[in-house]
Amino acid sequence: MTARSCGGCSACCTALGVTDLPVPKPRGVRCDHIVPGGGCSTYASKPSSCCAYTCGWLHGVGAEDDRPDRLGIIVETQPALDGGASVIVLRECSPGAINASRGAGLARTFADRTVVLLVRMAGGIGVMGPQHRVQVYQQAAIALGYGPGTVRK
Numbered sequence: 124m125t126a127r128s129c130g131g132c133s134a135c136c137t138a139l140g141v142t143d144l145p146v147p148k149p150r151g152v153r154c155d156h157i158v159p160g161g162g163c164s165t166y167a168s169k170p171s172s173c174c175a176y177t178c179g180w181l182h183g184v185g186a187e188d189d190r191p192d193r194l195g196i197i198v199e200t201q202p203a204l205d206g207g208a209s210v211i212v213l214r215e216c217s218p219g220a221i222n223a224s225r226g227a228g229l230a231r232t233f234a235d236r237t238v239v240l241l242v243r244m245a246g247g248i249g250v251m252g253p254q255h256r257v258q259v260y261q262q263a264a265i266a267l268g269y270g271p272g273t274v275r276k
């Protein structure tokens with residue numbers, strides 16, 4: 124399989140908060156350093172959190188056409204809190220994308236095997252997956268940092 128690259132996508136540079144910029148930017152605000160067509164104007168000195176971040180799509184999660192700027196959703200994998208399989212986070216970067224057919228289909232597919240956190244632009248966090256794990260994550264999702272103000276990690 125050919126390695127994926129961000130190309131023209133800069134979805135995470137808007138969707139996620141970045142606290143280690145000289146002027147921190149909140150979640151959902153387009154970063155001033157985004158270059159038209161994708162890329163970063165401060166690439167050589169960008170914050171360490173930007174250097175460290177990669178979304179799931181870059182690692183082969185989802186189809187080629189599911190690049191976050193096209194899908195409207197950033198897929199991330201996060202370590203589990205409860206000793207179970209890693210958690211999938213679907214982070215909306217286009218309003219309503221989680222409820223659209225492709226987004227909803229991906230959520231159902233992932234939820235067959237693990238916990239899925241649905242982070243919508245409108246606010247609120249949905250949890251899908253095995254029932255015994257859903258209860259744990261419903262209580263913990265905001266404490267985990269998936270709510271408003273989420274930072275890149």
Ligand code: SF4
Pocket residue numbers: 128129132133134135136176177178179180181190191192197
């Ligand atoms: S969302 Fe993924 S593909 Fe898009 S710019 Fe960020 S890391 Fe790259």
Ligand code: SF4
Pocket residue numbers: 135136137141154155156157158162163164165166169170173
């Ligand atoms: S500094 Fe560069 S990599 Fe970091 S959010 Fe802004 S555009 Fe993206």
